[in-house]
Amino acid sequence: MSPARGFPPSEYRARVARAQAMMADVGLDALLLTTEPGVRYFTGFLTRFWESPTRPWFLVVPARGDPVAVIPEIGTHLMRQCWLKDIRSFASPEPGTRGLALLRDTLNELVPGGRIGVPSGPESHLRLPLADWAQLQPGLTFSGDAEILARLRQIKSPAEVAKITEACAIAGRAFDRLPEIAAPGVPLEQVFRRFQMLCLDEGADWVPYLAGATGPGGYGDVISPATPAPLRHGDVLMLDTGLTHDGYFCDFNRNFALGPPDAQLQAAHARLIEATRAGFDIARPAHTHADLYRAMSRVLTPGQGAPGRLGHGLGMELTEGPSLVAWEETPLSPGMVLTLEPVLPLPSGALLVHEENILITEGAPQWLSPPAAPEIPVLGA
């Protein structure tokens, strides 16, 4: 049984209250949000229409009172189904800048002379043409948002965790069915296509992310699209999916041996699982993100740091902060959802990568993805 769609208004009110407390701490009078996760976090506005770059969307979260949406007319019907009461709209596209003018008027009305925080730090961007941003400056005072949006999103509510859990379960069932569609001789691009179909068949709303790779014992990267090349007996196949359920992602992968694995591949896979478990075992609030990196790194590349990051936050986006890297001393907190993503560099120069999703609690962590066994699964044995 899937969790109920959406969230009750109380969830959004709690988010706004937390944001407002943080705004008070840092002396911000409002937040201005322009991106999909920013707008959706406080409103529940869920649409794939962000795929169109044509129109700007604005949400103002004042330091007191409810958020105000300043959006293109095409979005008002859907936004009215959200909990927000104050929805202001403008024609878009349009030859002039009435949208910017409406935003300016709204800011001047809600927080006259106020300091307006705009997400400006890692993993953020402004979804507005730079020319429009320049035009918006005179008479308004913008600054960074002191990472308020990112910090809020790091801690997931139980209702958010339920959605991520559902996304993980869907992907887990799709991976279990991989033998239906993948075997030596099948072109990788067909595997990509059929795997997305399995994800949808198992209940995904959407499959925004799929990467994969194949090669002897490992692969050159983990971000490539499919090729028409057929899978080869003796190679390893990796698929990594970020599918969504009700706007929340999973992000984990599986490696498969194409035919019986040799001892090197078996050992490499077992090492990845050992590293994952080393991270999992200490994934409690007493530790930091760097502790997890170090615990995994010690298994992967003893005596030296592992390359890149070994995991990251996960939720409304495929990847969120903080990263599992050596310098990230942010402590783990209950409600954080993380990926554990050990990367094993191989003597050949190739990589083998594994990924699982976990929830940090007050005590022991919880697996959200079904954790893989040390033995690499075999396709077409």
Place this chain on the structure above:
Amino acid sequence: MSPARGFPPSEYRARVARAQAMMADVGLDALLLTTEPGVRYFTGFLTRFWESPTRPWFLVVPARGDPVAVIPEIGTHLMRQCWLKDIRSFASPEPGTRGLALLRDTLNELVPGGRIGVPSGPESHLRLPLADWAQLQPGLTFSGDAEILARLRQIKSPAEVAKITEACAIAGRAFDRLPEIAAPGVPLEQVFRRFQMLCLDEGADWVPYLAGATGPGGYGDVISPATPAPLRHGDVLMLDTGLTHDGYFCDFNRNFALGPPDAQLQAAHARLIEATRAGFDIARPAHTHADLYRAMSRVLTPGQGAPGRLGHGLGMELTEGPSLVAWEETPLSPGMVLTLEPVLPLPSGALLVHEENILITEGAPQWLSPPAAPEIPVLGA
């Protein structure tokens, strides 16, 4: 038979040469690109990894010489498979700003003291945290890109048109199979899921966009996600998909009557097709985008302007400029790919919307989507 994947280096060299000619015209010494379509347009770098907001990506196109990629290490393996020779990489994420420093060094080396154009106009954004953008300013001279990237992308090469044509054909076959999955009583969210599976089964690489709606005679908007509500006998169902083939989109929709349509729905659908054909009939280089808007508007809402835009460009993104609106006097040019998207406001306050994709040529336009007949198709008759 699908067109070959990717493009030959000559395609990218021609794009760079056109960009450089335009840079010379406006006195720009380089372009700095940070978004997926900007980087891909000049390199062919195709990955879904842009779904992760963690890392910045840069491409510098100097006024003379080949482009230079300044990218995170995780992308070098894939970028080396593209035609670019000069690929510079940085560790990311990282605690400092070595990526920004590498970009700065690259710009200072390639175009010392030069004027660097950054896309800043409609439908653009900067994919870089604002704090990083501020840090990049001292000692470098940035300006808008004089719409060079947008103007280049408006005119598709024959190889680009072949990919869009293939995407349209795939979606056309998926729409033809809709009776397999949709009928009165089926939940809309199941239709969404199964329709994406049909798109993949027919050959889509990915289904980034799907919207749809249902209601009596029309619907409230065209951007909503699915709901669990079952389709109702007597209602109309609209599905609108933007699927991709090799990184190029289609964007068209279909309306279906759920059971025999009443006279109003039949007439409304026929009017949409009439409006589409009115646009199609004059879609030649002698006319402007506004001419198409007016021709369609006259059929839809005689004596007054139609609400919103009635179409747009299409290609590497679901929606591109220019828009079909009353004030867009840009002339049509051979190689433009457009959507014709008439919107019919109904007396009930609801809408009925149709959409097709066409190619502008030297002479008569070509349908890229299989044009719908005036008679609305019926599901579950």
